[in-house]
Amino acid sequence: xxxxxxxxxxxxxxxxxxxxxxxxxxxxxxxxxxxxxxxxxxxxxxxxxxxxxxxxxxxxxxxxxxxxxxxxxxxxxxxxxxxxxxxxxxxxxxxxxxxxxxxxxxxxxxxxxxxxxxxxxxxxxxxxxxxxxxxxxxxxxxxxxxxxxxxxxxxxxxxxxxxxxxxxxxxxxxxxxxxxxxxxxxxxxxxxxxxxxxxxxxxxxxxxxxxxxxxxxxxxxxxxxxxxxxxxxxxxxxxxxxxxxxxxxxxxxxxxxxxxxxxxxxxxxxxxxxxxxxxxxxxxxxxxxxxxxxxxxxxxxxxxxxxxxxxxxxxxxxxxxxxxxxxxxxxxxxxxxxxxxx
Amino acid sequence: xxxxxxxxxxxxxxxxxxxxxxxxxxxxxxxxxxxxxxxxxxxxxxxxxxxxxxxxxxxxxxxxxxxxxxxxxxxx
Numbered sequence: 001x002x003x004x005x006x007x008x009x010x011x012x013x014x015x016x017x018x019x020x021x022x023x024x025x026x027x028x029x030x031x032x033x034x035x036x037x038x039x040x041x042x043x044x045x046x047x048x049x050x051x052x053x054x055x056x057x058x059x060x061x062x063x064x065x066x067x068x069x070x071x072x073x074x075x076x077x078x079x080x081x082x083x084x085x086x087x088x089x090x091x092x093x094x095x096x097x098x099x100x101x102x103x104x105x106x107x108x109x110x111x112x113x114x115x116x117x118x119x120x121x122x123x124x125x126x127x128x129x130x131x132x133x134x135x136x137x138x139x140x141x142x143x144x145x146x147x148x149x150x151x152x153x154x155x156x157x158x159x160x161x162x163x164x165x166x167x168x169x170x171x172x173x174x175x176x177x178x179x180x181x182x183x184x185x186x187x188x189x190x191x192x193x194x195x196x197x198x199x200x201x202x203x204x205x206x207x208x209x210x211x212x213x214x215x216x217x218x219x220x221x222x223x224x225x226x227x228x229x230x231x232x233x234x235x236x237x238x239x240x241x242x243x244x245x246x247x248x249x250x251x252x253x254x255x256x257x258x259x260x261x262x263x264x265x266x267x268x269x270x271x272x273x274x275x276x277x278x279x280x281x282x283x284x285x286x287x288x289x290x291x292x293x294x295x296x297x298x299x300x301x302x303x304x305x306x307x308x309x310x311x312x313x314x315x316x317x318x319x320x321x322x323x324x325x326x327x328x329x330x331x332x333x334x335x336x337x338x339x340x341x342x
Numbered sequence: 343x344x345x346x347x348x349x350x351x352x353x354x355x356x357x358x359x360x361x362x363x364x365x366x367x368x369x370x371x372x373x374x375x376x377x378x379x380x381x382x383x384x385x386x387x388x389x390x391x392x393x394x395x396x397x398x399x400x401x402x403x404x405x406x407x408x409x410x411x412x413x414x415x416x417x418x
Contacts, residue, residue, distance in 0.1 A: 025354075029376055032383045148376070209374040223375040223400060230395030262379060266395030 002063075003299045003339040004054040004136075004158040005286060006041040012152045019148040020210035026148065033152070034261025034280075038287030040140045041156040045342070046080045047136040050158035052093045053342050055132070063336045064162060066094070070128030071101040073118050075111035075291045077320070078138045079104060090134070101128070108186070109257045109319025110176070111135055111291025112161075113327055116315075117174060119163045133161040135291040139218065142188050144204065146212035149222050153260055155287020159295035166332060173244055175236050176325040185224045186320040190215035229263060229318050234270050236326055237316075244328060251328075254278040255297045256316040259288050290319070296339070303337035343389075347409050350384045365405035378403050385409070391416045 012035035016026040029035070041050070051074065058064035074087035081089070087102035096102075101122070107114045112135055119131040136158035143150045190201035201215040213219065241247055254277055258264055264280045267273075279301040282293050289296065294315050302311060313331050318324040351360045351367075354377050367373045373381070381403060382393050393416045402412045 025380075028380055032379055208371050209376065223378070223398075226375070227396065227399060230398065234396075262383075263395075266398070269392050270395050 001162075001295050001298055001303075001334060001337045002054050002058060002160045003292065003296045004050050004057075004160070004342050005039045005296075005339060006045060006050070006156050007341045008040050008042055010038050010040050012036060012038075015145070015151070018145050018151070020146070020206070020212070021148060029148075030152065032262055034284040035152040036284040038140075038152070038155045039157055039289075040154075040287070041138040041342075043141075045138060045156075046086075047074070047076050047078055047138055047158065048080050048086050048089045048093060050138075050156075050342055051090050051134045051136050051160070054158055054160045054340070055090070055094055057340060058160065058336075061336075064132075066096065068130045069096060069100055069132055071103075071119075071122045071131045072096065072134065073103055073105065073115050073122070073131060074134040074136065075105045075107050075115040076134075076136050077106060077108050077290060078136075078141065087134070107321070107323060108137075108290045109259065109288075109293065110317035110321065110323040110325045112159075112257075112294040113174065113176060113315060113317045113325035114323065115291065116161075116163070116327065117176065120172070120174075123163065123165050130162060130164045133163055135159045135161070135295060137290045137292065139290060140287075142216070142218050144211070144213035144217045146204065147217065149209070149211055150213075150218050150220055153283065153288045154218075155283070155289040157286065157289045157292050157296065159292045159299070161295050162335075168330070168332060170330040172330075173240065173328040174325065175240055175327075176323070177232070177236065178324075179228075179322045182224065182228065182322045185221045185228070185322060186218070188216065188218050225319070225322070226263060228322055229259075229324075230266060230270065232324050233267060233316060233318050233326075236324060237271060237314075240314075240326055240328060246328075248273055250312060251277065251314045252311040253302060254314045254316065255294055255301070256314075257293045257318055258282040258297065259319070291317070298331075299337050299339050303334075303339075306331060306334045306337050308333060343410055343413060344406055346388055347385075347406055347413070350381060350388065353384070354380050360406065365407070368400040368404045373403060381409075385413060389413055389417065
């Protein structure tokens with residue numbers, strides 16, 4: 001696994017003057033939510049830039065043989081273009097062979113798990129031995145600087161996960177659910193074919209809480225999303241325990257998507273999972289980078305140890321869609337696991 | 343308990359008099375979702391309890407009585 005993060009860092013406290021709230025209110029909220037630093041891509045930096053940079057790093061370090069790649073799966077919500085698929089652009093920029101299948105998946109905070117599902121299916125075809133799963137977003141470009149609901153949370157970056165079949169016969173179990181009836185709880189209203197961007201969709205308006213954003217920006221119904229996570233994720237974990245006849249002590253780590261400190265603390269509390277088994281430092285340190293947070297969590301929190309040890313991990317993601325997913329995985333020793341700056 | 347709740351609410355939203363305005367906090371737009379998070383944090387600290395994340399619903403923060411009920415439920 002490799003994480004690629006933009007060098008550019010912003011700090012919540014430096015931006016609180018942008019928000020329509022008192023400094024005291026914003027500072028208090030920042031403490032509760034764990035707002036700290038975020039990695040934000042410079043203007044003009046795209047998802048393909050971050051992915052190509054990371055892939056070239058792997059080639060240069062002899063960590064990945066270009067000829068061994070059978071498929072490239074990119075999970076992003078901020079593609080370079082409407083069309084073609086950004087994975088095709090990446091394949092082209094890397095001069096990958098014509099036998100390499102590439103495809104994009106539009107998923108957010110559960111995108112690591114959904115991407116893994118796709119990677120496993122490709123490996124199961126028998127004709128592909130190695131899948132490159134790219135998770136990448138530069139979603140900060142679609143978040144209003146004056147939106148205290150979303151701006152302090154967002155982060156940009158990419159992760160690269162190389163997946164291949166192993167000789168270990170340990171099963172990987174995956175649970176994924178989606179609720180399209182709540183699809184618009186997290187959305188960017190304008191910019192697609194339903195509502196093309198116009199000068200009017202770019203006009204900032206104030207919501208009832210004092211945030212300013214336009215229809216071109218990300219809109220999150222925070223209370224709905226929060227309640228969905230607190231209700232659905234513990235239910236799914238319990239379903240996994242019941243189905244697989246295991247309990248919470250089975251796992252060495254719960255490596256979950258990290259939207260903010262408060263939400264993850266509440267999840268850990270509800271499921272009675274010790275904080276040391278569920279790291280909660282990614283959103284504070286790097287921001288919430290959608291589908292990159294789980295693999296970044298691995299690199300940041302167990303990266304070095306995972307080079308020499310095998311761990312039973314529970315991956316969990318939840319967000320746009322709405323989508324929620326968990327994976328039970330005995331993670332074998334990793335060949336590489338690091339974080340680099342772009 | 344009610345007095346403590348009023349003190350917490352007043353600290354977060356000093357522009358309202360929670361002695362006279364005792365309900366409709368969320369439905370009338372006096373509190374937003376981020377105020378609710380601050381209230382959860384303050385209540386947990388003041389009453390030494392943990393509020394279940396699934397109970398963080400607008401209706402449980404809409405009145406003084408709803409908040410008192412939430413605290414009692416979280417305490418049991």
